[in-house]
Amino acid sequence: xxxxxxxxxxxxxxxxxxxxxxxxxxxxxxxxxxxxxxxxxxxxxxxxxxxxxxxxxxxxxxxxxxxxxxxxxxxxxxxxxxxxxxxxxxxxxxxxxxxxxxxxxxxxxxxxxxxxxxxxxxxxxxxxxxxxxxxxxxxxxxxxxxxxxxxxxxxxxxxxxxxxxxxxxxxxxxxxxxxxxxxxxxxxxxxxxxxxxxxxxxxxxxxxxxxxxxxxxxxxxxxxxxxxxxxxxxxxxxxxxxxxxxxxxxxxxxxxxxxxxxxxxxxxxxxxxxxxxxxxxxxxxxxxx
Amino acid sequence: xxxxxxxxxxxxxxxxxxxxxxxxxxxxxxxxxxxxxxxxxxxxxxxxxxxxxxxxxxxxxxxxxxxxxxxxxxxxxxxxxxxxxxxxxxxxxxxxxxxxxxxxxxxxxxxxxxxxxxxxxxxxxxxxxxxxxxxxxxxxxxxxxxxxxxxxxxxxxxxxxxxxxx
Numbered sequence: 001x002x003x004x005x006x007x008x009x010x011x012x013x014x015x016x017x018x019x020x021x022x023x024x025x026x027x028x029x030x031x032x033x034x035x036x037x038x039x040x041x042x043x044x045x046x047x048x049x050x051x052x053x054x055x056x057x058x059x060x061x062x063x064x065x066x067x068x069x070x071x072x073x074x075x076x077x078x079x080x081x082x083x084x085x086x087x088x089x090x091x092x093x094x095x096x097x098x099x100x101x102x103x104x105x106x107x108x109x110x111x112x113x114x115x116x117x118x119x120x121x122x123x124x125x126x127x128x129x130x131x132x133x134x135x136x137x138x139x140x141x142x143x144x145x146x147x148x149x150x151x152x153x154x155x156x157x158x159x160x161x162x163x164x165x166x167x168x169x170x171x172x173x174x175x176x177x178x179x180x181x182x183x184x185x186x187x188x189x190x191x192x193x194x195x196x197x198x199x200x201x202x203x204x205x206x207x208x209x210x211x212x213x214x215x216x217x218x219x220x221x222x223x224x225x226x227x228x229x230x231x232x233x234x235x236x237x238x239x240x241x242x243x244x245x246x247x248x249x250x251x252x253x254x255x256x257x258x259x260x261x262x263x264x265x266x267x268x269x270x271x272x273x274x275x276x277x278x279x280x281x282x283x284x285x286x287x288x289x
Numbered sequence: 290x291x292x293x294x295x296x297x298x299x300x301x302x303x304x305x306x307x308x309x310x311x312x313x314x315x316x317x318x319x320x321x322x323x324x325x326x327x328x329x330x331x332x333x334x335x336x337x338x339x340x341x342x343x344x345x346x347x348x349x350x351x352x353x354x355x356x357x358x359x360x361x362x363x364x365x366x367x368x369x370x371x372x373x374x375x376x377x378x379x380x381x382x383x384x385x386x387x388x389x390x391x392x393x394x395x396x397x398x399x400x401x402x403x404x405x406x407x408x409x410x411x412x413x414x415x416x417x418x419x420x421x422x423x424x425x426x427x428x429x430x431x432x433x434x435x436x437x438x439x440x441x442x443x444x445x446x447x448x449x450x451x452x453x454x455x
Protein backbone atom coordinates (compact mmCIF):
# COMPACT_ATOMS: atom_id res chain seq x y z
CA UNK A 1 0.00 0.00 0.00
CA UNK A 2 2.95 2.27 0.38
CA UNK A 3 3.62 4.05 -2.93
CA UNK A 4 7.06 5.20 -1.82
CA UNK A 5 10.09 2.99 -2.43
CA UNK A 6 13.25 2.67 -0.37
CA UNK A 7 14.65 5.92 -1.80
CA UNK A 8 11.54 7.73 -0.70
CA UNK A 9 10.47 8.25 -4.31
CA UNK A 10 7.20 7.35 -5.91
CA UNK A 11 7.61 3.88 -7.32
CA UNK A 12 6.15 3.63 -10.83
CA UNK A 13 7.93 0.49 -11.88
CA UNK A 14 6.36 -1.92 -9.49
CA UNK A 15 3.37 -0.34 -7.83
CA UNK A 16 1.93 -2.28 -4.99
CA UNK A 17 -1.69 -3.28 -5.63
CA UNK A 18 -4.34 -1.16 -3.96
CA UNK A 19 -7.33 -2.61 -2.18
CA UNK A 20 -9.45 -1.84 -5.23
CA UNK A 21 -7.06 -3.81 -7.45
CA UNK A 22 -7.22 -6.74 -5.07
CA UNK A 23 -10.96 -6.57 -4.94
CA UNK A 24 -11.37 -6.29 -8.72
CA UNK A 25 -9.05 -9.23 -9.34
CA UNK A 26 -11.11 -11.36 -6.99
CA UNK A 27 -14.35 -10.14 -8.47
CA UNK A 28 -13.26 -10.99 -11.99
CA UNK A 29 -12.70 -14.57 -10.99
CA UNK A 30 -15.99 -14.83 -9.16
CA UNK A 31 -18.56 -16.76 -11.16
CA UNK A 32 -21.57 -14.91 -12.44
CA UNK A 33 -25.03 -16.28 -11.77
CA UNK A 34 -26.15 -18.62 -14.48
CA UNK A 35 -29.19 -17.39 -16.40
CA UNK A 36 -32.38 -19.38 -15.85
CA UNK A 37 -33.09 -22.12 -18.35
CA UNK A 38 -36.35 -20.70 -19.63
CA UNK A 39 -34.93 -17.22 -20.19
CA UNK A 40 -34.78 -17.62 -23.98
CA UNK A 41 -38.34 -18.86 -24.03
CA UNK A 42 -39.49 -15.99 -21.86
CA UNK A 43 -37.82 -13.43 -24.11
CA UNK A 44 -39.39 -14.98 -27.23
CA UNK A 45 -42.76 -15.06 -25.49
CA UNK A 46 -42.49 -11.37 -24.63
CA UNK A 47 -41.69 -10.53 -28.25
CA UNK A 48 -44.67 -12.58 -29.46
CA UNK A 49 -46.99 -10.76 -27.09
CA UNK A 50 -45.63 -7.46 -28.32
CA UNK A 51 -46.22 -8.56 -31.92
CA UNK A 52 -49.81 -9.54 -31.15
CA UNK A 53 -50.43 -6.13 -29.59
CA UNK A 54 -48.95 -4.40 -32.62
CA UNK A 55 -51.10 -6.57 -34.89
CA UNK A 56 -54.36 -5.59 -33.21
CA UNK A 57 -53.29 -1.95 -33.15
CA UNK A 58 -52.46 -2.13 -36.84
CA UNK A 59 -55.85 -3.71 -37.62
CA UNK A 60 -57.58 -0.92 -35.77
CA UNK A 61 -55.62 1.65 -37.77
CA UNK A 62 -56.57 0.03 -41.08
CA UNK A 63 -60.24 -0.07 -40.05
CA UNK A 64 -60.10 3.63 -39.28
CA UNK A 65 -58.40 4.50 -42.52
CA UNK A 66 -60.39 2.46 -45.02
CA UNK A 67 -63.81 3.77 -46.09
CA UNK A 68 -66.50 1.75 -44.38
CA UNK A 69 -68.83 1.54 -47.37
CA UNK A 70 -67.94 0.01 -50.70
CA UNK A 71 -69.97 0.79 -53.77
CA UNK A 72 -71.44 -2.67 -54.20
CA UNK A 73 -75.12 -1.90 -53.81
CA UNK A 74 -77.56 0.79 -54.83
CA UNK A 75 -77.98 1.98 -51.27
CA UNK A 76 -74.27 2.34 -50.66
CA UNK A 77 -73.90 4.12 -54.01
CA UNK A 78 -76.51 6.58 -52.84
CA UNK A 79 -74.64 7.03 -49.58
CA UNK A 80 -71.37 7.56 -51.40
CA UNK A 81 -72.94 10.20 -53.63
CA UNK A 82 -74.29 11.93 -50.55
CA UNK A 83 -70.90 11.68 -48.88
CA UNK A 84 -69.22 13.24 -51.87
CA UNK A 85 -71.38 16.32 -51.40
CA UNK A 86 -71.53 16.38 -47.63
CA UNK A 87 -69.41 15.02 -44.82
CA UNK A 88 -70.59 11.80 -43.36
CA UNK A 89 -72.81 12.97 -40.44
CA UNK A 90 -74.60 15.47 -42.64
CA UNK A 91 -75.19 12.83 -45.29
CA UNK A 92 -76.65 10.45 -42.74
CA UNK A 93 -78.89 13.18 -41.35
CA UNK A 94 -80.12 14.06 -44.83
CA UNK A 95 -80.92 10.42 -45.49
CA UNK A 96 -82.90 10.17 -42.28
CA UNK A 97 -84.77 13.40 -43.03
CA UNK A 98 -85.64 12.24 -46.54
CA UNK A 99 -86.92 8.97 -45.11
CA UNK A 100 -89.06 10.77 -42.56
CA UNK A 101 -90.50 13.10 -45.20
CA UNK A 102 -91.34 10.11 -47.39
CA UNK A 103 -93.08 8.35 -44.53
CA UNK A 104 -95.01 11.54 -43.78
CA UNK A 105 -96.20 11.91 -47.38
CA UNK A 106 -97.27 8.28 -47.53
CA UNK A 107 -99.07 8.50 -44.23
CA UNK A 108 -100.85 11.72 -45.13
CA UNK A 109 -102.05 10.21 -48.38
CA UNK A 110 -103.84 7.38 -46.60
CA UNK A 111 -107.57 7.88 -46.03
CA UNK A 112 -107.68 7.29 -42.34
CA UNK A 113 -110.56 8.32 -40.19
CA UNK A 114 -108.41 10.49 -37.95
CA UNK A 115 -106.79 12.30 -40.85
CA UNK A 116 -110.09 13.96 -41.68
CA UNK A 117 -110.58 17.16 -39.77
CA UNK A 118 -113.82 17.27 -37.80
CA UNK A 119 -114.80 20.87 -37.51
CA UNK A 120 -117.68 21.96 -35.44
CA UNK A 121 -120.00 24.39 -37.19
CA UNK A 122 -119.50 27.10 -34.63
CA UNK A 123 -115.75 27.04 -35.32
CA UNK A 124 -116.32 27.67 -38.99
CA UNK A 125 -118.67 30.50 -38.39
CA UNK A 126 -116.16 32.02 -35.99
CA UNK A 127 -113.31 31.69 -38.40
CA UNK A 128 -115.17 33.50 -41.17
CA UNK A 129 -117.23 36.08 -39.39
CA UNK A 130 -117.16 38.63 -42.23
CA UNK A 131 -118.85 36.30 -44.68
CA UNK A 132 -121.64 35.50 -42.26
CA UNK A 133 -123.48 38.70 -41.58
CA UNK A 134 -126.70 36.81 -40.89
CA UNK A 135 -125.55 35.03 -37.70
CA UNK A 136 -128.00 35.59 -34.95
CA UNK A 137 -127.02 36.85 -31.59
CA UNK A 138 -128.21 35.11 -28.47
CA UNK A 139 -130.83 37.74 -27.80
CA UNK A 140 -132.26 37.43 -31.29
CA UNK A 141 -132.53 33.70 -30.85
CA UNK A 142 -134.25 33.98 -27.53
CA UNK A 143 -136.65 36.54 -29.04
CA UNK A 144 -137.48 34.31 -31.92
CA UNK A 145 -137.82 31.35 -29.58
CA UNK A 146 -140.35 33.12 -27.46
CA UNK A 147 -142.50 33.69 -30.51
CA UNK A 148 -142.02 30.24 -31.96
CA UNK A 149 -145.18 28.16 -31.91
CA UNK A 150 -143.48 24.81 -32.25
CA UNK A 151 -141.38 25.23 -29.17
CA UNK A 152 -143.13 25.04 -25.85
CA UNK A 153 -142.42 28.07 -23.65
CA UNK A 154 -141.18 26.12 -20.65
CA UNK A 155 -138.56 24.33 -22.71
CA UNK A 156 -137.08 27.55 -23.99
CA UNK A 157 -135.97 28.36 -20.49
CA UNK A 158 -133.68 25.35 -20.31
CA UNK A 159 -130.21 26.21 -21.50
CA UNK A 160 -129.69 22.94 -23.34
CA UNK A 161 -132.57 23.53 -25.57
CA UNK A 162 -131.49 27.03 -26.41
CA UNK A 163 -128.08 25.67 -27.35
CA UNK A 164 -129.61 23.14 -29.61
CA UNK A 165 -131.74 25.67 -31.34
CA UNK A 166 -128.82 27.99 -31.75
CA UNK A 167 -126.75 25.26 -33.31
CA UNK A 168 -129.60 24.63 -35.62
CA UNK A 169 -129.47 28.15 -36.97
CA UNK A 170 -125.84 27.68 -37.92
CA UNK A 171 -125.93 24.16 -39.19
CA UNK A 172 -129.07 23.57 -41.20
CA UNK A 173 -129.40 26.47 -43.53
CA UNK A 174 -131.43 24.46 -46.04
CA UNK A 175 -134.04 23.29 -43.58
CA UNK A 176 -137.59 24.44 -44.16
CA UNK A 177 -137.96 25.84 -40.67
CA UNK A 178 -140.23 28.80 -40.98
CA UNK A 179 -139.58 31.05 -38.08
CA UNK A 180 -135.94 31.25 -37.20
CA UNK A 181 -134.41 30.35 -40.50
CA UNK A 182 -136.36 32.88 -42.46
CA UNK A 183 -133.28 35.04 -42.07
CA UNK A 184 -131.20 32.56 -43.90
CA UNK A 185 -133.59 31.86 -46.72
CA UNK A 186 -133.86 35.53 -47.45
CA UNK A 187 -130.12 35.92 -47.65
CA UNK A 188 -129.20 36.56 -51.29
CA UNK A 189 -125.69 35.12 -50.83
CA UNK A 190 -126.01 31.98 -48.77
CA UNK A 191 -122.66 30.99 -47.28
CA UNK A 192 -121.11 27.86 -48.64
CA UNK A 193 -118.18 27.45 -46.34
CA UNK A 194 -120.06 26.56 -43.20
CA UNK A 195 -122.33 23.94 -44.74
CA UNK A 196 -120.38 22.21 -47.47
CA UNK A 197 -118.13 20.16 -45.26
CA UNK A 198 -120.75 18.38 -43.21
CA UNK A 199 -123.76 18.09 -45.49
CA UNK A 200 -123.34 15.99 -48.55
CA UNK A 201 -126.80 15.64 -50.04
CA UNK A 202 -127.26 12.41 -51.89
CA UNK A 203 -130.41 10.72 -53.16
CA UNK A 204 -129.61 7.35 -51.55
CA UNK A 205 -131.17 6.83 -48.14
CA UNK A 206 -129.80 4.50 -45.53
CA UNK A 207 -131.50 2.79 -42.66
CA UNK A 208 -129.93 3.79 -39.37
CA UNK A 209 -130.72 2.19 -36.03
CA UNK A 210 -130.27 4.23 -32.89
CA UNK A 211 -129.97 2.30 -29.66
CA UNK A 212 -129.37 3.33 -26.10
CA UNK A 213 -129.23 1.34 -22.87
CA UNK A 214 -131.33 3.09 -20.25
CA UNK A 215 -132.94 0.75 -17.72
CA UNK A 216 -134.48 3.41 -15.52
CA UNK A 217 -135.86 5.71 -18.24
CA UNK A 218 -139.58 6.12 -18.83
CA UNK A 219 -139.47 7.85 -22.22
CA UNK A 220 -136.59 8.45 -24.61
CA UNK A 221 -136.75 10.78 -27.60
CA UNK A 222 -134.26 11.20 -30.41
CA UNK A 223 -133.66 14.83 -31.29
CA UNK A 224 -131.30 16.04 -33.99
CA UNK A 225 -130.73 17.59 -37.37
CA UNK A 226 -132.88 15.03 -39.12
CA UNK A 227 -136.02 16.07 -37.25
CA UNK A 228 -135.06 19.75 -36.99
CA UNK A 229 -134.46 19.33 -33.23
CA UNK A 230 -138.14 18.63 -32.57
CA UNK A 231 -138.13 16.91 -29.25
CA UNK A 232 -141.47 15.15 -29.56
CA UNK A 233 -141.23 13.79 -33.07
CA UNK A 234 -139.13 10.65 -32.67
CA UNK A 235 -139.82 8.44 -29.70
CA UNK A 236 -137.72 5.35 -29.10
CA UNK A 237 -139.32 1.98 -28.43
CA UNK A 238 -138.33 -0.27 -25.59
CA UNK A 239 -137.37 -3.54 -27.27
CA UNK A 240 -135.75 -5.32 -24.34
CA UNK A 241 -135.19 -4.61 -20.69
CA UNK A 242 -133.41 -1.25 -20.63
CA UNK A 243 -132.66 -1.05 -24.38
CA UNK A 244 -134.38 1.60 -26.46
CA UNK A 245 -134.33 1.57 -30.23
CA UNK A 246 -135.50 3.51 -33.29
CA UNK A 247 -134.84 3.12 -37.02
CA UNK A 248 -134.63 6.04 -39.40
CA UNK A 249 -134.24 6.36 -43.16
CA UNK A 250 -131.62 9.04 -43.65
CA UNK A 251 -130.11 10.48 -46.81
CA UNK A 252 -126.34 10.88 -46.99
CA UNK A 253 -124.79 13.65 -44.99
CA UNK A 254 -123.65 14.58 -41.57
CA UNK A 255 -126.07 14.80 -38.67
CA UNK A 256 -125.87 15.82 -35.06
CA UNK A 257 -128.23 14.48 -32.44
CA UNK A 258 -128.90 13.93 -28.77
CA UNK A 259 -131.23 11.78 -26.71
CA UNK A 260 -133.86 13.40 -24.54
CA UNK A 261 -134.62 11.25 -21.51
CA UNK A 262 -137.89 11.60 -19.62
CA UNK A 263 -138.46 14.91 -21.41
CA UNK A 264 -135.83 16.63 -19.27
CA UNK A 265 -132.35 15.22 -19.52
CA UNK A 266 -130.24 15.72 -22.63
CA UNK A 267 -127.75 13.00 -23.31
CA UNK A 268 -125.27 12.42 -26.15
CA UNK A 269 -124.99 8.92 -27.57
CA UNK A 270 -122.66 7.00 -25.23
CA UNK A 271 -121.89 4.41 -27.93
CA UNK A 272 -120.84 7.02 -30.50
CA UNK A 273 -117.28 8.22 -30.15
CA UNK A 274 -117.49 11.11 -32.59
CA UNK A 275 -118.63 14.02 -30.46
CA UNK A 276 -119.00 17.64 -31.50
CA UNK A 277 -119.21 20.65 -29.29
CA UNK A 278 -122.32 22.63 -29.93
CA UNK A 279 -120.51 25.82 -28.99
CA UNK A 280 -122.50 26.56 -25.87
CA UNK A 281 -121.01 24.10 -23.42
CA UNK A 282 -123.00 21.05 -24.53
CA UNK A 283 -121.88 18.10 -26.61
CA UNK A 284 -123.74 16.59 -29.57
CA UNK A 285 -123.15 13.19 -31.07
CA UNK A 286 -122.29 13.29 -34.76
CA UNK A 287 -123.03 10.73 -37.46
CA UNK A 288 -121.80 10.81 -41.05
CA UNK A 289 -123.42 8.69 -43.72
CA UNK B 290 -31.65 -3.90 -43.37
CA UNK B 291 -35.14 -5.13 -42.60
CA UNK B 292 -37.60 -3.00 -40.70
CA UNK B 293 -38.25 -5.91 -38.36
CA UNK B 294 -36.38 -9.19 -38.01
CA UNK B 295 -38.09 -12.51 -38.65
CA UNK B 296 -38.58 -15.09 -35.94
CA UNK B 297 -35.54 -17.20 -36.76
CA UNK B 298 -33.22 -14.19 -36.73
CA UNK B 299 -34.66 -12.94 -33.48
CA UNK B 300 -34.48 -16.32 -31.75
CA UNK B 301 -30.84 -16.68 -32.86
CA UNK B 302 -30.02 -13.29 -31.35
CA UNK B 303 -31.81 -14.21 -28.15
CA UNK B 304 -30.02 -17.56 -28.03
CA UNK B 305 -26.68 -15.84 -28.32
CA UNK B 306 -27.08 -12.82 -26.07
CA UNK B 307 -29.77 -13.57 -23.47
CA UNK B 308 -27.23 -14.90 -20.96
CA UNK B 309 -25.01 -11.89 -21.45
CA UNK B 310 -27.89 -9.42 -21.00
CA UNK B 311 -29.10 -11.30 -17.94
CA UNK B 312 -25.72 -11.24 -16.25
CA UNK B 313 -25.15 -7.61 -17.13
CA UNK B 314 -28.50 -6.64 -15.64
CA UNK B 315 -27.81 -8.81 -12.64
CA UNK B 316 -24.57 -6.90 -12.01
CA UNK B 317 -26.38 -3.59 -12.38
CA UNK B 318 -29.44 -4.30 -10.27
CA UNK B 319 -28.28 -7.09 -8.04
CA UNK B 320 -31.25 -9.45 -8.11
CA UNK B 321 -32.58 -12.19 -10.32
CA UNK B 322 -36.14 -10.96 -10.88
CA UNK B 323 -35.07 -7.54 -12.14
CA UNK B 324 -32.42 -9.13 -14.34
CA UNK B 325 -35.08 -11.31 -15.99
CA UNK B 326 -37.38 -8.33 -16.55
CA UNK B 327 -34.55 -6.30 -18.04
CA UNK B 328 -33.63 -9.16 -20.39
CA UNK B 329 -37.20 -9.40 -21.72
CA UNK B 330 -37.57 -5.64 -22.13
CA UNK B 331 -34.20 -5.43 -23.83
CA UNK B 332 -35.14 -7.89 -26.54
CA UNK B 333 -38.53 -6.21 -27.09
CA UNK B 334 -36.73 -2.90 -27.57
CA UNK B 335 -34.28 -4.61 -29.88
CA UNK B 336 -37.20 -5.86 -31.98
CA UNK B 337 -38.85 -2.44 -32.01
CA UNK B 338 -35.75 -0.53 -33.03
CA UNK B 339 -34.20 -3.08 -35.34
CA UNK B 340 -34.27 -0.63 -38.25
CA UNK B 341 -32.35 1.98 -36.25
CA UNK B 342 -29.40 -0.36 -35.85
CA UNK B 343 -26.14 0.93 -37.26
CA UNK B 344 -24.49 -1.82 -39.24
CA UNK B 345 -20.95 -0.62 -38.55
CA UNK B 346 -21.12 -0.92 -34.77
CA UNK B 347 -21.20 -4.38 -33.27
CA UNK B 348 -24.50 -5.93 -32.31
CA UNK B 349 -23.20 -6.84 -28.88
CA UNK B 350 -22.33 -3.25 -28.03
CA UNK B 351 -25.70 -2.10 -29.23
CA UNK B 352 -27.46 -4.72 -27.13
CA UNK B 353 -25.29 -3.64 -24.22
CA UNK B 354 -26.44 -0.05 -24.66
CA UNK B 355 -30.07 -1.08 -24.70
CA UNK B 356 -29.65 -3.36 -21.68
CA UNK B 357 -27.88 -0.66 -19.66
CA UNK B 358 -30.51 1.94 -20.54
CA UNK B 359 -33.30 -0.47 -19.67
CA UNK B 360 -31.75 -1.31 -16.33
CA UNK B 361 -31.24 2.38 -15.65
CA UNK B 362 -34.94 3.00 -16.31
CA UNK B 363 -35.92 0.17 -13.99
CA UNK B 364 -33.47 1.35 -11.32
CA UNK B 365 -34.91 4.87 -11.39
CA UNK B 366 -38.46 3.56 -11.24
CA UNK B 367 -37.63 1.41 -8.23
CA UNK B 368 -35.76 4.25 -6.58
CA UNK B 369 -38.77 6.50 -7.00
CA UNK B 370 -41.01 3.82 -5.52
CA UNK B 371 -38.64 3.10 -2.65
CA UNK B 372 -38.36 6.76 -1.74
CA UNK B 373 -42.13 6.77 -1.30
CA UNK B 374 -42.48 3.77 1.00
CA UNK B 375 -39.11 2.29 1.71
CA UNK B 376 -40.14 0.41 4.81
CA UNK B 377 -43.07 -1.18 3.09
CA UNK B 378 -41.03 -2.36 0.13
CA UNK B 379 -38.18 -3.77 2.19
CA UNK B 380 -40.38 -6.55 3.47
CA UNK B 381 -41.30 -7.49 -0.04
CA UNK B 382 -37.75 -7.33 -1.30
CA UNK B 383 -36.44 -9.78 1.27
CA UNK B 384 -37.85 -13.09 0.01
CA UNK B 385 -35.86 -13.76 -3.12
CA UNK B 386 -34.59 -16.63 -5.15
CA UNK B 387 -31.42 -17.15 -3.14
CA UNK B 388 -30.23 -20.04 -5.24
CA UNK B 389 -29.75 -17.63 -8.12
CA UNK B 390 -28.49 -14.69 -6.12
CA UNK B 391 -26.10 -16.20 -3.61
CA UNK B 392 -22.76 -16.74 -5.44
CA UNK B 393 -20.16 -13.96 -5.11
CA UNK B 394 -22.77 -11.82 -3.41
CA UNK B 395 -20.45 -10.77 -0.66
CA UNK B 396 -17.45 -10.27 -2.79
CA UNK B 397 -18.70 -8.24 -5.71
CA UNK B 398 -22.31 -7.27 -5.39
CA UNK B 399 -22.09 -5.77 -1.91
CA UNK B 400 -19.57 -3.24 -3.12
CA UNK B 401 -21.27 -2.61 -6.43
CA UNK B 402 -24.67 -2.06 -4.79
CA UNK B 403 -23.18 0.76 -2.72
CA UNK B 404 -21.91 2.54 -5.81
CA UNK B 405 -24.17 4.65 -7.95
CA UNK B 406 -25.42 3.16 -11.20
CA UNK B 407 -23.12 5.24 -13.40
CA UNK B 408 -20.06 3.95 -11.56
CA UNK B 409 -21.36 0.41 -11.68
CA UNK B 410 -21.65 0.71 -15.45
CA UNK B 411 -18.11 1.89 -16.08
CA UNK B 412 -16.61 -0.64 -13.67
CA UNK B 413 -18.59 -3.40 -15.28
CA UNK B 414 -17.56 -2.42 -18.79
CA UNK B 415 -13.95 -1.51 -18.10
CA UNK B 416 -12.87 -4.18 -15.64
CA UNK B 417 -15.22 -7.12 -16.11
CA UNK B 418 -15.76 -6.90 -19.85
CA UNK B 419 -12.38 -5.23 -20.48
CA UNK B 420 -13.67 -2.83 -23.08
CA UNK B 421 -11.65 0.17 -24.22
CA UNK B 422 -12.47 3.71 -23.18
CA UNK B 423 -13.64 4.49 -26.71
CA UNK B 424 -15.98 1.53 -26.76
CA UNK B 425 -17.42 2.49 -23.40
CA UNK B 426 -17.96 6.04 -24.62
CA UNK B 427 -19.87 4.62 -27.60
CA UNK B 428 -21.96 2.30 -25.51
CA UNK B 429 -22.89 4.84 -22.87
CA UNK B 430 -23.18 7.61 -25.47
CA UNK B 431 -20.94 9.96 -23.50
CA UNK B 432 -17.53 11.51 -24.20
CA UNK B 433 -14.31 9.60 -23.58
CA UNK B 434 -13.19 12.19 -21.04
CA UNK B 435 -16.33 11.64 -19.03
CA UNK B 436 -15.68 7.89 -19.11
CA UNK B 437 -12.21 8.48 -17.65
CA UNK B 438 -13.55 10.82 -15.00
CA UNK B 439 -16.22 8.35 -14.02
CA UNK B 440 -13.73 5.50 -13.91
CA UNK B 441 -11.45 7.47 -11.62
CA UNK B 442 -14.28 8.46 -9.31
CA UNK B 443 -15.70 4.96 -9.30
CA UNK B 444 -12.33 3.53 -8.30
CA UNK B 445 -11.95 6.13 -5.56
CA UNK B 446 -15.43 5.48 -4.27
CA UNK B 447 -14.97 1.72 -4.30
CA UNK B 448 -11.66 2.01 -2.46
CA UNK B 449 -13.36 4.06 0.23
CA UNK B 450 -16.05 1.45 0.60
CA UNK B 451 -13.51 -1.36 0.81
CA UNK B 452 -11.42 0.45 3.43
CA UNK B 453 -14.52 1.03 5.53
CA UNK B 454 -15.29 -2.67 5.31
CA UNK B 455 -11.92 -3.65 6.53
